[in-house]
Amino acid sequence: MIRRIDHVAIVVKDIEAALKVYRDALGLSLGHIQTIPEQDVKIAFLPxxxxxxxxxxxxxxDSGVAKFLAKRGEGVxxxxxEVDDLETTLAELAASGVELIDREPRQGxxxxxxxIHPKGAHGVLIELLERT
Amino acid sequence: MIRRIDHVAIVVKDIEAALKVYRDALGLSLGHIQTIPEQDVKIAFLPxxxxxxxxxxxxxxDSGVAKFLAKRGEGVxxxxxEVDDLETTLAELAASGVELIDREPRQGxxxxxxxIHPKGAHGVLIELLERT
Structure with missing residues (x-):
């Protein structure tokens, strides 16, 4: 039902500063950088x-990500x-009483x-993705 | 140089309670549960x-993980x-001025x-593993 960890997202103040660690020092490859205005973020993808x-x-x-950064600082x-069938997974989570942010799939x-709300997943904000 | 995300570790108060979400509701498979006294933890592995x-x-x-949980709550x-060559990676991180917890590899x-210290990796505690 869960295929894999699709990605781990780290909020940072400045992508260029973070790339000095994650790309230049650690040696991860930078795929691309993309600004996604509807999500209020610029994202660097490091496969x-x-x-x-x-x-x-x-x-x-004013975005949720900016408020997270202001409140908790940089970090995960x-x-x-990635899930096979998002509707089935959401139904099982709801039936188990797990607190969700989205009860229905939305388009990403x-x-x-x-x-899934962090309160429902022991402190972790979890995104579920069914690729199309 | 970096091969993959080997694992994401989530600290929880009670593994059995967390398995109700991660195994039973989300559908991840439980590999095994192991107590590692030298690390002061019990670990559930969900590949x-x-x-x-x-x-x-x-x-x-009194352990570091228990103090992390007490201070920050459950979460990542x-x-x-996983790295190909841990000594080379550590040397590159040190040369870049990235703050490390371990300057030399130790046996896991x-x-x-x-x-890597969270201060060195934009708020993320990063373990580097060279499998042997």
């Missing part, structure tokens, strides 16, 4: 194995798990997505 | 794709990246490991 590390830089101080923002950049 | 999600439950209230504890359960 590794069959997953990616994503560096998120907020571009709008969410983990994305690469497929349908839904988020 | 997915070419990575694992690990649930860490502290077994000693660290990300482990599955190979040689070293940790």
């Amino acid at each position: 590794t194995g069959d997953s990616e590390i994503e560096l998120l830089e907020p571009i709008n101080p 923002h969410h983990i994305c798990l 950049a690469y497929g349908r997505v839904a988020f | 997915t794709g070419d990575s694992e999600i690990e649930l860490l439950e502290p077994i000693n209230p 504890h660290h990300i482990c990246l 359960a599955y190979g040689r490991v070293a940790f």
Whole structure:
């Protein structure tokens, strides 16, 4: 049902500063950098194995990601798990009483997505992605 | 140089409670549960794709993991990246001025490991693992 860790997203103040560590010192490859205005972020995609590390830089101080950064500082923002069947997974989570942010799938950049609330997943914001 | 995300480790108060979400509701497979006294943790290993999600439950209230849990609550504890050559990676990180916890590799359960300080990796505790 869960295929893999699609990506781990790390919120940072400045992508260029973070790339000095993650790309230049650690040696991860930078795929590309993309600004996604509807998500209020600029993202650097660093593929590794069959997953990616994503560096998120907020571009709008009123966005959820910017508020997360202001409150908690830099660090892991969410983990994305690729699922086979998002509706079935959401139904099983809801039946188990797991607190969800999205009870229904919504359209993301690469497929349908839904988020589990950190209160439901022992402190971790989890994105579920069904690629289309 | 970085092969993949080896695992994402999530610190939890109670592995059995966390398994109700991660195994029973999300559908991840439980590989095994192991107590590692020298690391002061019990770990549930949940393989997915070419990575694992690990649930860490502290077994000693004086340990670093227990203090992390007490201070920050449940959530992502660290990300482990598998590297080809740990000494070279550590040398490059040190040359770049990245703050390290371990300047030299030490022996872990599955190979040689070293940790990057969260201050050096934009808020993320990163374990580097060279499997042997």
